[in-house]
Amino acid sequence: MLSILVFLGLLAVIAAWWLAKQGIASKPWMEQGVAYDTREFSPAPSPAKIGFGVFLAVVGTLFALFISAYAMRMQLPDWRAPPIPQVVWLNTIMLILSSVALQGARTAARRDDADALKIGLAAGGLAALAFLSGQLLAWRQLMAEGYWLATNSADAFFYILTGVHGIHLLGGLIALASTGSQAWRGTPPQRLLLSVDLCATYWHFLLLVWLILLSVLIGWAGEVAAICRQLLT
Amino acid sequence: MVDVPLGPGTIIPAEIEDVELYHPKSWVTKYVFSQDAKVIAVQYAIVALSVGVVALVLSWLMRLQLGFPGVFSFIDANAYYQFITMHGMMMVVYVLTALFLGGFGNYLIPLMIGARDMVFPYVNMLSFWIYFLAVLVLVASFFAPGGPTGAGWTLYPPQAILSGTPGGQDWGIILMLVSLMIFIIGFTMGGLNYVVTVLQARTRGMTLMRMPLTVWGIFTASFMALLAFPALFVGCVMMLFDRALGTSFFVPSIVEMGQPLDRSGGSPLLFQHLFWFFGHPEVYIVALPAFGIVSDLISTHARRNIFGYRMMVWALLAIGALSFVVWAHHMYVSGMNPSFGFFFATTTLIIAIPTAIKVYNWILTLWRGDIHLTVPMLFALAFIITFVNGGLTGLFLGNVVVDVPLSDTMFVVAHFHMVMGVAPILVIFGAIYHWYPKVTGRMLNDTLGKLHFWVTFLGAYAIFFPMHYLGLMGVPRRYYEIGEMSFVPPSAHTLNAFITIVALVVGATQMVFVFNLIWSLRHGRVAGGNPWRATTLEWQTPETPPPHGNWGKEQPVVYRWAYDYNVPGAEQDFIPQNQPATNTLPLMGLAHA
Numbered sequence: 001m002l003s004i005l006v007f008l009g010l011l012a013v014i015a016a017w018w019l020a021k022q023g024i025a026s027k028p029w030m031e032q033g034v035a036y037d038t039r040e041f042s043p044a045p046s047p048a049k050i051g052f053g054v055f056l057a058v059v060g061t062l063f064a065l066f067i068s069a070y071a072m073r074m075q076l077p078d079w080r081a082p083p084i085p086q087v088v089w090l091n092t093i094m095l096i097l098s099s100v101a102l103q104g105a106r107t108a109a110r111r112d113d114a115d116a117l118k119i120g121l122a123a124g125g126l127a128a129l130a131f132l133s134g135q136l137l138a139w140r141q142l143m144a145e146g147y148w149l150a151t152n153s154a155d156a157f158f159y160i161l162t163g164v165h166g167i168h169l170l171g172g173l174i175a176l177a178s179t180g181s182q183a184w185r186g187t188p189p190q191r192l193l194l195s196v197d198l199c200a201t202y203w204h205f206l207l208l209v210w211l212i213l214l215s216v217l218i219g220w221a222g223e224v225a226a227i228c229r230q231l232l233t
Numbered sequence: 234m235v236d237v238p239l240g241p242g243t244i245i246p247a248e249i250e251d252v253e254l255y256h257p258k259s260w261v262t263k264y265v266f267s268q269d270a271k272v273i274a275v276q277y278a279i280v281a282l283s284v285g286v287v288a289l290v291l292s293w294l295m296r297l298q299l300g301f302p303g304v305f306s307f308i309d310a311n312a313y314y315q316f317i318t319m320h321g322m323m324m325v326v327y328v329l330t331a332l333f334l335g336g337f338g339n340y341l342i343p344l345m346i347g348a349r350d351m352v353f354p355y356v357n358m359l360s361f362w363i364y365f366l367a368v369l370v371l372v373a374s375f376f377a378p379g380g381p382t383g384a385g386w387t388l389y390p391p392q393a394i395l396s397g398t399p400g401g402q403d404w405g406i407i408l409m410l411v412s413l414m415i416f417i418i419g420f421t422m423g424g425l426n427y428v429v430t431v432l433q434a435r436t437r438g439m440t441l442m443r444m445p446l447t448v449w450g451i452f453t454a455s456f457m458a459l460l461a462f463p464a465l466f467v468g469c470v471m472m473l474f475d476r477a478l479g480t481s482f483f484v485p486s487i488v489e490m491g492q493p494l495d496r497s498g499g500s501p502l503l504f505q506h507l508f509w510f511f512g513h514p515e516v517y518i519v520a521l522p523a524f525g526i527v528s529d530l531i532s533t534h535a536r537r538n539i540f541g542y543r544m545m546v547w548a549l550l551a552i553g554a555l556s557f558v559v560w561a562h563h564m565y566v567s568g569m570n571p572s573f574g575f576f577f578a579t580t581t582l583i584i585a586i587p588t589a590i591k592v593y594n595w596i597l598t599l600w601r602g603d604i605h606l607t608v609p610m611l612f613a614l615a616f617i618i619t620f621v622n623g624g625l626t627g628l629f630l631g632n633v634v635v636d637v638p639l640s641d642t643m644f645v646v647a648h649f650h651m652v653m654g655v656a657p658i659l660v661i662f663g664a665i666y667h668w669y670p671k672v673t674g675r676m677l678n679d680t681l682g683k684l685h686f687w688v689t690f691l692g693a694y695a696i697f698f699p700m701h702y703l704g705l706m707g708v709p710r711r712y713y714e715i716g717e718m719s720f721v722p723p724s725a726h727t728l729n730a731f732i733t734i735v736a737l738v739v740g741a742t743q744m745v746f747v748f749n750l751i752w753s754l755r756h757g758r759v760a761g762g763n764p765w766r767a768t769t770l771e772w773q774t775p776e777t778p779p780p781h782g783n784w785g786k787e788q789p790v791v792y793r794w795a796y797d798y799n800v801p802g803a804e805q806d807f808i809p810q811n812q813p814a815t816n817t818l819p820l821m822g823l824a825h826a
Binding site: 001004005008011012019022023024025026027028029031032044046047050051054055057058061062065066068069072073076077078079149150152153156160164 | 352353421425426428429432433434440441442443456459460463464466467470471474478479480481482495497498499500503506507510538542543546547550554557558792793794796814
């Protein structure tokens with residue numbers, strides 16, 4: 001359960017830092033009048049942004065838990081990790097490109113450049129679709145080689161981790177499609193800034209999650225953990 | 234009193250961003266698919282209380298078997314385990330969690346922080362309907378072939394998905410897992426709303442440290458639930474794969490009914506880790522809102538400012554954080570590494586410190602207070618006693634050496650029912666008696682309320698207190714029938730029959746409460762806006778019950794904390810949070826200090 005504890009520890013540090021800024025040590029019973037309200041000096045971000053931040057924390061928790069479960073299950077003697085299909089590397093490049101394209105869309109929206117925004121959104125969406133199709137291809141390759149869900153838990157984990165990640169990306173694609181259709185219907189880029197912003201952040205987040213998942217599935221994460229353990233003992 | 238001279242000379246209400254409210258146009262959008270947090274709260278409460286009645290009847294059936302074994306032919310071993318499982322899961326997840334967060338959270342958060350509604354009203358509505366769907370799926374398992382699952386509320390594999398367990402190879406376990414997953418998705422939508430509303434939609438002057446403790450409790454619990462429920466979700470997904478797709482996450486090499494199964498290598502312990510990583514925070518997800526609500530009930534009905542407000546907030550946060558590192562104290566007998574036991578016993582005992590701080594502060598709030606023994610106050614006081622009681626046996630069970638012999642006995646049943654069954658339900662009752670006047674505009678009947686209180690409070694002790702003794706004697710829990718065991722004296726059977734009779738009476742008395750809820754809707758005394766003369770914002774709404782949008786034209790402005798009761802020199806014995814500062818009370822701060 002180490003990975004989930006590390007992740008929650010990180011969240012706790014962020015929460016503590018934020019609470020410290022909110023006057024958590026003030027003495028409200030000594031105050032009267034409109035008290036020092038931090039929001040008057042630096043207005044809080046929009047509800048959508050805060051909500052999105054909390055949502056990312058929840059999704060992060062979900063993946064950290066899956067990785068914890070993976071790490072615990074892999075220590076049992078029957079564990080046989082499947083070979084990682086080569087296409088996964090191409091998929092990773094696609095996801096990186098997708099992220100880069102959406103970052104471009106974000107910059108375009110800030111510059112109020114409608115054409116660049118459309119190109120960025122379309123490229124990001126297509127690359128994400130290519131990633132998802134590539135993941136399905138990887139599944140088919142594994143199945144063709146005889147690594148089914150029930151063959152070994154390591155295989156099952158491959159399908160579950162990639163599947164859960166894919167479903168999250170699919171959800172993101174729905175939001176992206178809605179933003180894209182608005183951009184095509186001529187909504188000014190400034191008004192789409194928030195949704196483009198959130199999409200881009202979500203893509204970067206899912207890219208980070210994917211890179212971590214990949215390192216876990218390949219076994220790099222395990223090796224790093226083993227080295228750390230050796231250093232500590 | 235220290236005046237904080239930061240506001241401009243004239244105070245303009247509501248400078249923060251407003252929620253754009255969708256105003257309902259028809260009966261359906263006003264009462265069924267409503268986006269008003271208050272209507273959603275009532276919807277949550279009605280569904281959760283209905284599920285509670287079903288769970289109560291299930292506990293009756295269980296008690297009938299334990300009190301009078303063999304008398305009721307329709308309760309066989311399978312049915313008994315199904316009753317246990319559904320009773321536990323319904324009460325913990327679908328009643329307590331839904332009622333505290335979905336019910337009280339929705340009603341109280343926007344009103345208490347001076348907001349017009351939740352920040353995402355549409356998502357809020359979805360959250361309720363997804364919860365409702367989860368309940369339907371759960372209830373459907375009663376009618377599925379093979380009936381509901383009988384795996385115990387902890388759903389431990391591998392037994393949960395094997396044919397020896399009711400529902401294991403039928404639909405029962407599948408419907409349970411699917412229902413839980415739906416519940417978690419729905420809750421995440423609601424939880425995001427509660428957290429973001431507190432963070433973003435507080436009215437002007439409502440700093441975090443001016444929020445009533447009720448809001449702090451619900452806020453902290455919502456955040457915890459957002460981070461804890463994913464563990465259950467992961468466990469459910471993996472078990473569903475094990476059950477439906479033949480994977481071996483949790484199922485080791487096993488022989489079922491003489492046949493070796495086509496599985497190997499799975500780890501039942503892995504599920505237990507995931508389950509309790511959710512399960513222990515869940516205890517505090519239920520307890521923290523109760524802590525918050527009780528603080529407000531006690532302060533209001535003892536006409537006294539809460540003692541140690543800052544410490545109360547810090548304790549809530551500390552309990553919330555610590556509750557994520559104690560989960561394996563539920564697993565001392567699971568065969569995990571014994572040295573882990575030492576670690577988890579230590580963290581478990583540490584969590585007693587912030588909890589004890591809260592209890593002391595409640596008692597010090599009552600000290601020299603002007604205590605009004607109203608029905609909400611009676612329930613709040615009963616909560617303190619019951620929570621201390623259940624908490625103390627928790628200290629026993631938190632220690633490995635004591636837990637190992639007691640773990641599979643009725644002692645544990647007594648402990649967790651006291652601490653997370655009876656105690657939070659007492660708070661729920663107290664809170665309903667307290668806020669019903671705001672929800673409906675009418676008071677609940679006092680005489681019926683007192684009858685309900687005394688029977689419930691004394692009855693709960695008559696039911697659960699003797700169970701401690703049964704447990705110490707070694708009477709096992711989870712057994713369909715104890716039968717003749719040399720260490721179980723005949724008096725234990727008499728005690729079991731006694732408990733059953735009391736349980737039937739206490740359960741039936743809850744109908745008095747239900748009657749009161751319905752009768753008072755029309756015939757209750759008209760409450761007025763602020764019948765308890767309370768300081769917090771929900772009692773200062775221009776109309777009672779508050780309409781959609783809560784505040785009419787202008788949102789309130791907050792000038793003080795939530796606990797200005799019996800301030801020396803003040804005209805009344807309470808000063809509402811939205812009453813502007815005056816210069817006539819120069820020593821008020823000293824009185825509080």
